[in-house]
Amino acid sequence: xxxxxxxxxxxxxxxxxxxxxxxxxxxxxxxxxxxxxxxxxxxxxxxxxxxxxxxxxxxxxxxxxxxxxxxxxxxxxxxxxxxxxxxxxxxxxxxxxxxxxxxxxxxxxxxxxxxxxxxxxxxxxxxxxxxxxxxxxxxxxxxxxxxxxxxxxxxxxxxxxxxxxxxxxxxxxxxxxxxxxxxxxxxxxxxxxxxxxxxxxxxxxxxxxxxxxxxxxxxxxxxxxxxxxxxxxxxxxxxxxxxxxxxxxxxxxxxxxxxxxxxxxxxxxxxxxxxxxxxxxxxxxxxxxxxxxxxxxxxxxxxxxxxxxxxxxxxxxxxxxxxxxxxxxxxxxxxxxxxxxxxxxxxxxxxxxxxxxxxxxxxxxxxxxxxxxxxxxxxxxxxxxxxxxxxxxxxxxxxxxxxxxxxxxxxxxxxxxxxxxxxxxxxxxxxxxxxxxxxxxxxxxxxxxxxxxxxxxxxxxxxxxxxxxxxxxxxxxxxxxxxxxxxxxxxxxxxxxxxxxxx
Amino acid sequence: xxxxxxxxxxxxxxxxxxxxxxxxxxxxxxxxxxxxxxxxxxxxxxxxxxxxxxxxxxxxxxxxxxxxxxxxxxxxxxxxxxxxxxxxxxxxxxxxxxxxxxxxxxxxxxxxxxxxxxxxxxxxxxxxxxxxxxxxxxxxxxxxxxxxxxxxxxxxxxxxxxxxxxxxxxxxxxxxxxxxxxxxxxxxxxxxxxxxxxxxxxxxxxxxxxxxxxxxxxxxxxxxxxxxxxxxxxxxxxxxxxxxxxxxxxxxxxxxxxxxxxxxxxxxxxxxxxxxxxxxxxxxxxxxxxxxxxxxxxxxxxxxxxxxxxxxxxxxxxxxxxxxxxxxxxxxxxxxxxxxxxxxxxxx
Numbered sequence: 001x002x003x004x005x006x007x008x009x010x011x012x013x014x015x016x017x018x019x020x021x022x023x024x025x026x027x028x029x030x031x032x033x034x035x036x037x038x039x040x041x042x043x044x045x046x047x048x049x050x051x052x053x054x055x056x057x058x059x060x061x062x063x064x065x066x067x068x069x070x071x072x073x074x075x076x077x078x079x080x081x082x083x084x085x086x087x088x089x090x091x092x093x094x095x096x097x098x099x100x101x102x103x104x105x106x107x108x109x110x111x112x113x114x115x116x117x118x119x120x121x122x123x124x125x126x127x128x129x130x131x132x133x134x135x136x137x138x139x140x141x142x143x144x145x146x147x148x149x150x151x152x153x154x155x156x157x158x159x160x161x162x163x164x165x166x167x168x169x170x171x172x173x174x175x176x177x178x179x180x181x182x183x184x185x186x187x188x189x190x191x192x193x194x195x196x197x198x199x200x201x202x203x204x205x206x207x208x209x210x211x212x213x214x215x216x217x218x219x220x221x222x223x224x225x226x227x228x229x230x231x232x233x234x235x236x237x238x239x240x241x242x243x244x245x246x247x248x249x250x251x252x253x254x255x256x257x258x259x260x261x262x263x264x265x266x267x268x269x270x271x272x273x274x275x276x277x278x279x280x281x282x283x284x285x286x287x288x289x290x291x292x293x294x295x296x297x298x299x300x301x302x303x304x305x306x307x308x309x310x311x312x313x314x315x316x317x318x319x320x321x322x323x324x325x326x327x328x329x330x331x332x333x334x335x336x337x338x339x340x341x342x343x344x345x346x347x348x349x350x351x352x353x354x355x356x357x358x359x360x361x362x363x364x365x366x367x368x369x370x371x372x373x374x375x376x377x378x379x380x381x382x383x384x385x386x387x388x389x390x391x392x393x394x395x396x397x398x399x400x401x402x403x404x405x406x407x408x409x410x411x412x413x414x415x416x417x418x419x420x421x422x423x424x425x426x427x428x429x430x431x432x433x434x435x436x437x438x439x440x441x442x443x444x445x446x447x448x449x450x451x452x453x454x455x456x457x458x459x460x461x462x463x464x465x466x467x468x469x470x471x472x473x474x475x476x477x478x479x480x481x482x483x484x485x486x487x488x489x490x491x492x493x494x495x496x497x498x499x500x501x502x503x
Numbered sequence: 504x505x506x507x508x509x510x511x512x513x514x515x516x517x518x519x520x521x522x523x524x525x526x527x528x529x530x531x532x533x534x535x536x537x538x539x540x541x542x543x544x545x546x547x548x549x550x551x552x553x554x555x556x557x558x559x560x561x562x563x564x565x566x567x568x569x570x571x572x573x574x575x576x577x578x579x580x581x582x583x584x585x586x587x588x589x590x591x592x593x594x595x596x597x598x599x600x601x602x603x604x605x606x607x608x609x610x611x612x613x614x615x616x617x618x619x620x621x622x623x624x625x626x627x628x629x630x631x632x633x634x635x636x637x638x639x640x641x642x643x644x645x646x647x648x649x650x651x652x653x654x655x656x657x658x659x660x661x662x663x664x665x666x667x668x669x670x671x672x673x674x675x676x677x678x679x680x681x682x683x684x685x686x687x688x689x690x691x692x693x694x695x696x697x698x699x700x701x702x703x704x705x706x707x708x709x710x711x712x713x714x715x716x717x718x719x720x721x722x723x724x725x726x727x728x729x730x731x732x733x734x735x736x737x738x739x740x741x742x743x744x745x746x747x748x749x750x751x752x753x754x755x756x757x758x759x760x761x762x763x764x765x766x767x768x769x770x771x772x773x774x775x776x777x778x779x780x781x782x783x784x785x786x787x788x789x790x791x792x793x794x795x796x797x798x799x800x801x802x803x804x805x806x807x808x809x810x811x812x813x814x815x816x817x818x819x820x821x822x823x824x825x826x827x828x829x830x831x832x833x834x835x836x837x838x839x840x841x842x843x844x845x846x847x848x849x850x851x
Contacts, residue, residue, distance in 0.1 A: 307713075307714060326713075327713055330716075331715075331716035332716075337714065339711075344708075344711070345710055345711050345714050346714070347708070347711060348775075349707065350703070350775040351703060351704060351707060355700055355703075355704070359700070359704055359712075359715045360715045362701070363712075363715050363717040364716055367697040367700075368696055369696075370695065370697040413715065
């Protein structure tokens with residue numbers, strides 16, 4: 001079969017940021033009717049390549065051809081008009097507007113300058129039904145889950161007569177059923193001849209959906225491969241530039257550990273968020289929380305951190321009853337919380353890496369007791385190298401870092417405090433295998449050192465690999481607490497989540 | 504050279520220098536500073552002296568704006584502080600008694616602080632949007648000032664009080680010394696201590712700051728209080744300079760000049776990063792502009808228009824997006840990029 005002419009060709013692309021060479025002489029092509037995966041670790045240049053393609057950034061070198069014509073987009077809007085639509089990792093829609101408004105924002109059907117609301121709603125319903133979605137299009141977008149919002153973003157993107165659809169980690173917050181639904185949609189779009197550029201950190205998904213992949217490492221091109229001709233192990237090796245073996249040295253299951261109870265809850269709960277639950281976390285223990293999105297995992301974390309107020313029940317730390325009224329009081333008791341929502345609840349994008357890292361420690365000390373600059377530099381230096389944060393420049397603005405490195409900055413912020421309980425909410429979501437393994441290993445090391453960890457993740461393998469004990473959540477209720485022994489498998493966990501009872 | 508050009512204070516400085524140079528053309532000896540009776544005199548000194556209240560108000564405003572808030576009530580606080588101080592002094596048996604004047608000043612500043620706490624509680628405690636919360640005091644405060652002075656212009660005749668706004672100390676106008684002290688104190692609190700980091704973090708992302716254990720409420724109340732205190736001192740200065748308190752007109756529209764000064768100085772209204780040096784420059788630019796309007800003889804009926812024009816140009820020059828459009832018709836990235844030599848290795 002003769003390969004069709006590429007619809008998109010990028011050659012010799014270079015992009016320089018202050019202090020970072022983000023892309024260096026990268027070639028990339030996209031054929032019509034294929035799903036093409038763009039692979040690479042965090043900071044490899046995937047997002048930059050996409051932003052260069054869609055006109056968010058200027059290129060410093062190289063050229064872009066769309067359907068054989070040389071193009072240079074001055075803005076995402078120009079790219080969109082030329083037929084390149086993008087759905088970013090974080091949903092970029094207006095949550096306060098209705099679903100229909102979000103789909104048609106900026107190109108509402110009009111007559112004599114007036115918006116035709118009825119027509120807009122009808123067309124929105126049509127578009128969504130093509131994606132097997134049945135929504136109330138006049139309801140505000142915020143009334144739907146993140147997953148549905150993502151689908152709406154895709155619906156909007158494909159409706160704009162797209163030739164090229166870019167999906168930047170669309171699946172990172174979807175559950176299995178939703179991913180399957182998304183893939184159905186992608187296959188349908190592919191049949192219509194749309195070229196899909198797909199970025200995901202889930203290798204299984206890449207192998208399920210993609211035809212071809214391009215691999216980047218440190219801003220340079222590693223190569224382009226047919227998915228069917230490259231094994232997963234080879235892929236990972238090419239992405240990280242070393243053998244996978246040394247990443248998998250983590251033991252299958254953590255050794256059992258005996259520690260004093262650190263945090264105990266007794267029927268702690270909050271109406272509408274989480275049913276009263278009883279849970280004990282011991283020193284040096286990793287407690288995993290498994291459950292579907294929205295099952296109450298994050299809500300438990302927020303109660304233990306004082307981010308929300310508990311309505312019922314009691315909380316004990318070191319056997320003493322306490323009431324955590326604010327995150328501040330939780331921090332004072334050495335409890336730390338890395339939110340799953342890095343952008344909204346974690347980082348201060350306009351501050352530097354250094355300032356973001358010392359923030360919690362400085363907040364705990366109060367503003368009248370500044371951390372001496374030399375001490376700051378030492379601490380920051382230490383964690384940048386310990387967590388392998390790239391670029392290793394403490395004065396870089398955090399907004400310029402890639403997702404995985406931002407996650408590490410957030411981790412560093414809390415590790416500096418030497419917490420006794422570290423709550424990690426989806427710490428490995430949206431980051432690559434290399435960083436994921438580093439974070440998993442870190443969790444194991446920290447718990448060896450006596451730190452208790454509450455580990456929340458949608459990936460059951462990860463939960464099983466790290467936790468001593470797994471709490472299973474379903475419909476905002478802690479339905480089971482399972483010891484992680486030989487009998488516990490992902491299948492059994494899945495079953496418990498599905499049935500809501502211990503099998 | 505490019506580093507110099509890229510410095511974030513380059514444009515405010517350039518604009519200030521240009522304005523001063525313009526004055527030199529119209530006024531002989533504009534830059535001359537001379538010593539008379541052991542006091543420094545000259546147009547430059549006057550600019551700083553008359554600009555002192557604005558600098559003070561702008562300093563407070565900078566911190567408020569950095570938390571992504573705004574304080575519209577500073578003009579009213581200026582009026583209230585001046586009115587209360589003048590009322591207390593006019594009630595004294597001996598208006599020249601230092602103790603009495605100090606007490607009056609203390610009471611006026613204490614009231615300013617209380618008003619700042621009020622603003623802070625509305626914003627941080629109740630969660631009212633800053634522009635609305637401070638609008639309350641902006642309107643009500645004028646009334647309060649008139650209530651204090653009974654609707655009259657209260658005049659005083661007190662030489663210790665006159666010192667604050669119109670006097671000299673160590674050859675310098677006393678108001679300049681006050682500004683220098685407040686500026687140094689602000690810089691110390693925000694940059695030597697960690698208040699600045701916490702302010703920038705609350706302004707950058709309030710929820711993330713709360714989840715980092717920052718007491719955003721405490722930070723907000725602190726900055727609104729500080730802002731009101733600065734406005735109070737400025738109010739004393741203004742009323743002292745003319746030895747009277749005018750509840751209607753003292754500090755009228757100063758909040759707008761202050762916001763402008765902050766923005767010209769490069770602090771974003773969206774909050775986050777702030778620059779004290781930029782704010783001082785911004786306030787000086789506005790004051791120099793006022794002086795320039797008089798010195799080059801702009802007809803009085805067109806002064807506001809002239810000011811608006813200059814401010815528009817200044818703001819445009821300050822905007823990186825605008826400069827990019829006008830000055831750097833950027834070459835399309837065709838030529839082999841000259842930066843390849845400073846290639847930075849990012850990997851560890």
